[in-house]
Amino acid sequence: MRLQTKERFIGFLLVLPAFLVLIFLYVYPLIRAIWTSFLKDNHLTWANYGKVFEIYSRDVLYSVVMTTGVVLVVLVLSILLASYLRFKEWRFLDLMYRLPLFIPFLIVGHAMRIFLAPHGTLNNLLTRILRVEELPGFSRSWIGLLWTFVWVMTPYAALIVLGAFRALDSSYIEAARNLGASKAKVVFTVIMPMCKPSIMVAAILTFVRTISSLTIPVMIGPNTPNMITVDMMFRINFFNDWGVANALGVVSYLIVVVLAVYYLRFMATERGGIKG
């Protein structure tokens, strides 16, 4: 009995550091943020959320739609890329698609501004090809933002998806081809269903990273509507209004939580269904 208590205590000591890190770096800030979001002039109130709803509901919607759009485009691109590389060894492409992983967001943002500006690289090219005088720039539009997000996020997602595709035993693919399935058919009927968990992970990571990204929307995004993160920054920088900023933060957190719950439920059925 005594030994057991002692063992328990040692066990507790062992997990304590990890536990403390979790508390200080995750749980505490989260609770603080939620707490602050209900404070206005030192009173507990829904006022901050009222403001979020009043001023920023369009931006919240815009963030969700933009992020969902990014996720969809990124998934399509990374599945295409991963399918191609699963069937065909191509060293060059295999290296090139990872390149954006090593470029900081700030530099990407700057590069895209130059590339997408009204008289930037892209438009110079387009005006010459289309033989027109002027073209609007994409650098301050939703198209530019989507483009840049996709450029930044695709390598991460592709890395995950390709890893899963490559880990899939070839016999599953060969069995399908042997029975008459073309490569495209194999991707849809065998590879994608069998790699669904990894594709889900790629989608969710892309979603979270996109909706919480600040650098890129600040540098590329249109002035209005804005991503939630940009609104938070303005709230703090110009109004020193931590209450509304935190309320916005909690809203974006809730969006992610909905996703997390969905993901966990999916994983549970997946495990029950396939792995037994």
Place this chain on the structure above:
Amino acid sequence: MAVLQAQGLYKSYGQVKALDDVNIEIEDSELLAVIGPSGSGKTTLLRSIAGFVQLDSGKIFIKSKDITDLPPEKRNVAMFFQNYALWPHMTVFENVAYGLKIRRYDKKAIREKVEWALDFLDIKSLAERKPNQLSGGQQQRVALARAIVVQPDVLLLDEPLSNLDAKIRMRIRFELKALQKKLQIATLYVTHDQEEALSIADRIAVMHNGKVLQIGTPQQVYKEPVNLFVADFIGVNSIVRIKPLDKDIVKVGNLEFQPQQGVLHLVIRAEEARVLPAKEHVTLKEGDLKLEGIIMGKLYLGSKHRYEIKIHGIEEILFINSEEAFKINEQIQIIIPKDSFFVYWQ
């Protein structure tokens, strides 16, 4: 009419010749077993017929149609994978129906055909299960059903029984054979188990280092092996090597051999040799081999013993099974019928 013809297949991986001028034919509803030691190119041969190996040269015909350059999905050969490769996200029914769906059969036809295949393999009750809810033997049947339901021109089996334990293997071996005969489907059956091959094949092809050394019926391959490798690979054997001194005639037991280049290899079918007490009188037939020796050791094997025998005048020890009981150091004679030993100079 041969269903499958492979002509002059070559394939190398770097220095390794996985296929080295392979020529085989499979007749209608014939079961051709391909045997050989590990790394002899059996799987490579199978996969090249299925279209998963790019050949260096050679041609493959199915029903006289050149399929050498067709992709795997256009070949109508069904392969059975060693690990079964059943798709875990589909039920048994969906797994079996897959090839039919790809071939755009209508719903009713698919249902009928799948039910026929499941019935044929006696697994109808498993239709709605997922592969992870099946035993190894059941998975194997599903994999077979999936392969035969599309009515392939050729069935390719790569060591189909290697995942099963010895007892079940014996039973399934004959079931497979019966099934193949009932379906009348030309089959190429890869195994490295020579006993399995001898018991179920119509013909056997023996491979070594990418080459087909001999093709023939089990009897031909067993009774008339073309070279030392085939003789040794088939059956349970004991080999004796004798280096001739000078240009003398080589004497082995009661027989004499003209000296040739190299070393004399005597391959003895241990299952066919008889061990008798030295004093017992036997009348030899023309060409039978009689060796005299002494028992050095014995192992009890249940119904019989395995004896370790030293032959007079020969250094190597023979291992021969016999039902009779001998004592260690007992003088004995071994009688080997004419067609149960082979002599090669190499």
